[in-house]
Amino acid sequence: MGAFHHSSGPVETSDLALLDALTGPIRPTAKSVLPRRDAALDPLLIAAAAASRSPQGAWDWTKWQGQDAANKSERKRLAYVSRQAPRRQRLAAESKENDIPRGTETPKTVGNLPPATPKKRRPSLVSTQQKAIPEPTIHASHTSQSDAISPSKVLTQTAPTVEVKCMARTRIPTPHGPAFLHLYHNNRDSKEHLAIVIDPAQFSEDPTPAPPIRSHSLDAVWNENETEMDRITRGAYVGRLSPTSQRASDPSTPPPSSYRLPKSAIPAPLIRIHSECFTGETVGSMRCDCGEQLDEAIRQISLPITVPSDHPTAKPTTIPGRGAVIYLRQEGRGIGLLSKIRAYNLQDLGHDTVTANLMLGHKADERGYEIAGAILRDLGLGSSEATSEGVRVLTNNPDKVEALENEGIRVTERVPMIPRSWQQRKQRTEAKKSEEDKEAITALQKEEKERISGATLIGGNAVHGEDLDKYLRTKVLRMGHMLPLWLEDTVSDTPIY
Numbered sequence: 264m265g266a267f268h269h270s271s272g273p274v275e276t277s278d279l280a281l282l283d284a285l286t287g288p289i290r291p292t293a294k295s296v297l298p299r300r301d302a303a304l305d306p307l308l309i310a311a312a313a314a315s316r317s318p319q320g321a322w323d324w325t326k327w328q329g330q331d332a333a334n335k336s337e338r339k340r341l342a343y344v345s346r347q348a349p350r351r352q353r354l355a356a357e358s359k360e361n362d363i364p365r366g367t368e369t370p371k372t373v374g375n376l377p378p379a380t381p382k383k384r385r386p387s388l389v390s391t392q393q394k395a396i397p398e399p400t401i402h403a404s405h406t407s408q409s410d411a412i413s414p415s416k417v418l419t420q421t422a423p424t425v426e427v428k429c430m431a432r433t434r435i436p437t438p439h440g441p442a443f444l445h446l447y448h449n450n451r452d453s454k455e456h457l458a459i460v461i462d463p464a465q466f467s468e469d470p471t472p473a474p475p476i477r478s479h480s481l482d483a484v485w486n487e488n489e490t491e492m493d494r495i496t497r498g499a500y501v502g503r504l505s506p507t508s509q510r511a512s513d514p515s516t517p518p519p520s521s522y523r524l525p526k527s528a529i530p531a532p533l534i535r536i537h538s539e540c541f542t543g544e545t546v547g548s549m550r551c552d553c554g555e556q557l558d559e560a561i562r563q564i565s566l567p568i569t570v571p572s573d574h575p576t577a578k579p580t581t582i583p584g585r586g587a588v589i590y591l592r593q594e595g596r597g598i599g600l601l602s603k604i605r606a607y608n609l610q611d612l613g614h615d616t617v618t619a620n621l622m623l624g625h626k627a628d629e630r631g632y633e634i635a636g637a638i639l640r641d642l643g644l645g646s647s648e649a650t651s652e653g654v655r656v657l658t659n660n661p662d663k664v665e666a667l668e669n670e671g672i673r674v675t676e677r678v679p680m681i682p683r684s685w686q687q688r689k690q691r692t693e694a695k696k697s698e699e700d701k702e703a704i705t706a707l708q709k710e711e712k713e714r715i716s717g718a719t720l721i722g723g724n725a726v727h728g729e730d731l732d733k734y735l736r737t738k739v740l741r742m743g744h745m746l747p748l749w750l751e752d753t754v755s756d757t758p759i760y
């Protein structure tokens with residue numbers, strides 16, 4: 264064997280002999296000086312096993328009592344139990360970690376929900392409107408809509424019917440008041456979508472002023488063996504849960520036919536369909552207004568509602584706010600966190616948020632709202648029936664309203680979401696215009712500065728910054744968001760994205 268060099272210096276002959284002894288073929292006649300790799304207790308293998316083994320797997324060497332004991336018949340060998348999930352499951356989990364875009368993952372079989380055929384990539388509303396559409400299959404819950412089916416309506420109906428099931432619900436106190444967090448499984452994808460329901464009237468012992476917002480699938484009986492405690496644990500309870508108050512909901516009791524206030528007197532529940540944004544909601548990124556929007560939605564829905572009285576002399580009634588935020592796990596407008604991060608780098612190079620998506624081979628918006636529609640129906644919100652309350656939707660995005668209507672949801676009103684920073688600037692400009700109290704302006708500016716920290720997170724306040732301005736302008740100018748464009752900075756040299 265010829266001498267060779269390792270990067271750290273010449274390799275000694277003794278090293279080569281060791282290497283040969285460890286890896287070379289077994290010579291039947293020669294007596295090995297060094298123990299071979301296939302020895303019963305190869306130290307290298309033991310070290311490798313120790314480094315990688317799970318505490319439950321392999322041998323428990325702490326129980327080792329020597330060879331004699333080992334030979335005794337009563338010695339118990341610990342069974343090897345792998346803690347690793349089967350490869351198929353691990354691959355699914357890995358694809359989840361890598362944030363593989365929706366539709367390419369295997370949908371979860373949940374409870375009594377059969378898996379739907381996986382879709383290739385979730386089509387955006389706009390692009391699919393132009394596709395040739397096969398014969399429609401209309402889901403029963405949509406048939407009460409107009410008979411004339413527009414192509415965009417057919418789109419959501421050709422896909423397998425989305426079924427959702429609320430797996431659990433719990434009370435979450437928020438800075439704006441209490442909410443009920445609902446976790447949903449579905450037969451379309453493997454994500455856990457959520458509904459943040461705001462309806463604090465349900466805590467009261469008195470009859471609620473309006474129909475309570477409750478999940479039908481959660482309140483249903485799941486199986487005949489289910490105990491009261493099972494139901495309470497998954498959130499199928501009424502009133503407020505406490506050590507002294509534990510009342511499971513009873514699906515056999517029909518809901519009251521009338522409530523404290525006539526339906527027509529109360530405004531329809533306020534809802535928002537919100538798409539996940541890790542950067543904006545968790546990191547507090549000021550590249551977008553997602554964190555602030557989530558907070559603002561919960562705040563607005565929680566505001567008490569004033570219901571005017573029938574009699575001119577009587578005082579109006581105030582009832583607690585009612586509505587829900589449907590929180591969809593479609594990060595980065597459906598392109599996933601990985602692509603969104605790449606898109607941000609392209610944005611730093613000067614491209615806007617739409618162009619960056621297109622450069623990465625995505626559509627400007629790849630979100631879908633079928634699951635949102637199914638969750639709203641499960642919560643009894645906004646069915647297409649003329650008698651239903653309908654919903655008021657908090658959004659600037661016309662696609663969302665259209666998508667919800669395609670889902671058979673009756674939208675009675677679109678409520679705009681004005682970015683908090685724009686509201687503040689408006690106040691400041693108005694104060695400047697009227698040459699009013701200079702002190703008030705200074706106070707406002709000081710307040711804005713102080714609010715910057717934690718601004719995008721729940722309970723925070725207005726977000727400011729150049730990145731956010733670009734983002735908001737793109738939404739208005741390129742994505743058709745129905746928002747009055749804030750023009751204060753447009754006279755400056757900053758390009759409008």
Ligand SMILES: Nc1nc2c(ncn2[C@@H]2O[C@H](COP(=O)(O)OP(=O)(O)OP(=O)(O)O)[C@@H](O)[C@H]2O)c(=O)[nH]1
Binds near residue numbers: 539552657660680744
């Ligand atoms: N691809 C991409 N997604 C982004 C970017 N910034 C925020 N998002 C995602 O955009 C989604 C929020 O959508 P927006 O377009 O801000 O607003 P919208 O929900 O369409 O409309 P509104 O109801 O009016 O808020 C979330 O899923 C965010 O993760 C970005 O620069 N690129």
